Amino acid sequence: MASMAYPQSYYAASANPVPERPALQGDIDTDVCIIGAGYTGLSSALFLLEHGFKVTVLEAAKVGFGASGRNGGQIVNSYSRDIDVIERSVGADQAQLLGHMAFEGARIIRERISRYAIQCDLKDGGVFAALNARQMGHLEAQKRLWERYGHTQLQLLDTARMREVVQCDPYVGGMLDMSGGHIHPLNLALGEAAAVESLGGVIHEQSPAIRIDRGATPVVHTAQGRVRARFVIVAGNAYLGNLVPELAAKSMPCGTQVIATAPLGDELARTLLPQDYCVEDCNYLLDYYRLTADKRLIFGGGVVYGARDPANIEAIIRPKMLKVFPQLKDVKIDYAWTGNFLLTLSRLPQVGRLGDNIYYSQGCSGHGVTYTHLAGKVLAEALRGQAERFDAFANLPHYPFPGGQLLRTPFTALGAWYYSLRDRLGF
Structure with a gap:
C-alpha cells in the first residue's frame, strides 16, 4: 500500500516534529x-482516555491529514446554520441544549492547548466582515441571538x-x-x-479501515490487522469513503482552496491586520x-462540489x-x-448510532474546527451513558441528497450558484 503523505501545504511545511506511528499489524x-x-477522533479519544477507557485510533494516512490539518485555522463559534435555524426546525427545548453547546468547542480547544x-x-x-447593509443587519441579529445563549x-x-x-475598503462594518x-x-x-x-492511547497511521463487522463485539479490519472493541x-x-454506506448517502465531500503568501514582514503584515485577528466575510x-506566526497571509475561499481538486488553486x-x-x-x-469538508443537505452536523455500539459524527459543513472538539466530548459522554446532549444532535433531521449520489453534486452546485448570485446582488 502506498504511504499517504501530507499535501504540500504551508501547515505541513511548518509542522512540529512528530514520532513515526506504525501501521496496525495483527x-x-x-x-x-x-x-x-x-479533530473528531482525537477529541473523542482524549475525553475517553481521561475517563479511563482503553482507546485505539486507526488513521488511513497521517494524524490531521484531512480537513483538521488543512483548514483556514479559524476558531469560529456556532454551527454552519445558526441557532435561529435550529430553533425553527426542532423546537425550544432541543434548541436550548444545542444553543448552549454552540460556544463550547472554542473553550475545549483552549483548555486542551x-x-x-x-x-x-x-x-x-x-x-x-459585512460587505453591505443587509449583512450588517444580519450581524446585529446574530449578536442578539448569541447573547441570548x-x-x-x-x-x-x-x-x-x-x-x-x-x-x-470593501467592508461596511463587522462583528468582533x-x-x-x-x-x-x-500543529x-x-x-x-x-x-x-x-x-496511553494508541494511534496507528497508514491503517485505513476497510470493513467493520457489526454485532455485539464489533471488529474493524485493516489491510494487516483487526481491532476488536466494545464500541x-x-x-x-x-475522507471516510464508502466504509459506512448509510453515512455516505447523506453527505457530500466538498473541496475548499487555500493559499499562503511568502512572508510579508512585520510592517506590511501590520498594515493589513493591525490586531492580528482572523477575518471571514x-x-x-x-x-x-x-496572518500566520511568521507573517504570511493565509487566504481561503471557494467551494468545489464533489471534491475534485482544481488544477490551479492560485488562479481561483x-x-x-x-x-x-x-x-x-x-x-x-x-x-x-x-482540502475536503463534508456537507450535509441541512448544513447541520449528523450525529448518531448504528446498532448499539457504533457511533458517528460527520458533516460539519465547513464549521468544523470548534464543532469537532465539542463532538468528541458529546460522543464520549454517550459512551459513558450520558446521552442527553448526544440525543439533541442525533434528533436533528438527516436528509439524503435528492437523486442520491449521482445528482447531489449538480443540485448543490446549483444552490450555491443561486446564493452567490444573491451575495453579488446584495440581497
Whole structure:
C-alpha cells in the first residue's frame, strides 16, 4: 500500500516534529476503536482516555491529514446554520441544549492547548466582515441571538472601527468575537495526538479501515490487522469513503482552496491586520484570511462540489485576495492546497448510532474546527451513558441528497450558484 503523505501545504511545511506511528499489524482488543485521527477522533479519544477507557485510533494516512490539518485555522463559534435555524426546525427545548453547546468547542480547544501545552500559535479574536447593509443587519441579529445563549464576548464594529481591524475598503462594518481566534490547525492536531499517547492511547497511521463487522463485539479490519472493541466511533468525515454506506448517502465531500503568501514582514503584515485577528466575510460562499506566526497571509475561499481538486488553486484564490488587499499584487504565493469538508443537505452536523455500539459524527459543513472538539466530548459522554446532549444532535433531521449520489453534486452546485448570485446582488 502506498504511504499517504501530507499535501504540500504551508501547515505541513511548518509542522512540529512528530514520532513515526506504525501501521496496525495483527489483532488487538480495546474498549473503543476510533476511525480517523482528525479533530473528531482525537477529541473523542482524549475525553475517553481521561475517563479511563482503553482507546485505539486507526488513521488511513497521517494524524490531521484531512480537513483538521488543512483548514483556514479559524476558531469560529456556532454551527454552519445558526441557532435561529435550529430553533425553527426542532423546537425550544432541543434548541436550548444545542444553543448552549454552540460556544463550547472554542473553550475545549483552549483548555486542551493549555492543559497539554500544545504549541499551535493560538491568537484570540475573530471578525465577521459585512460587505453591505443587509449583512450588517444580519450581524446585529446574530449578536442578539448569541447573547441570548449567554455568549457575551461580542462587539459590533462600525465602518471606522472596521478599518482599524482590517485595512481595506470593501467592508461596511463587522462583528468582533473575542472568543474566536486562530491557530496552526495541523500543529493543534499533532499536539492532541501527543496528548492521546501521553494518556496511553494508541494511534496507528497508514491503517485505513476497510470493513467493520457489526454485532455485539464489533471488529474493524485493516489491510494487516483487526481491532476488536466494545464500541466504534466513526470519525472519518469527508475522507471516510464508502466504509459506512448509510453515512455516505447523506453527505457530500466538498473541496475548499487555500493559499499562503511568502512572508510579508512585520510592517506590511501590520498594515493589513493591525490586531492580528482572523477575518471571514458574510457571503454564503465566504472568503476567510489571517496572518500566520511568521507573517504570511493565509487566504481561503471557494467551494468545489464533489471534491475534485482544481488544477490551479492560485488562479481561483489569488483574485479574491487581491480584491481585499490590492496592495499584495506583487507578493509571491508560496503554497496552495485544497482540502475536503463534508456537507450535509441541512448544513447541520449528523450525529448518531448504528446498532448499539457504533457511533458517528460527520458533516460539519465547513464549521468544523470548534464543532469537532465539542463532538468528541458529546460522543464520549454517550459512551459513558450520558446521552442527553448526544440525543439533541442525533434528533436533528438527516436528509439524503435528492437523486442520491449521482445528482447531489449538480443540485448543490446549483444552490450555491443561486446564493452567490444573491451575495453579488446584495440581497
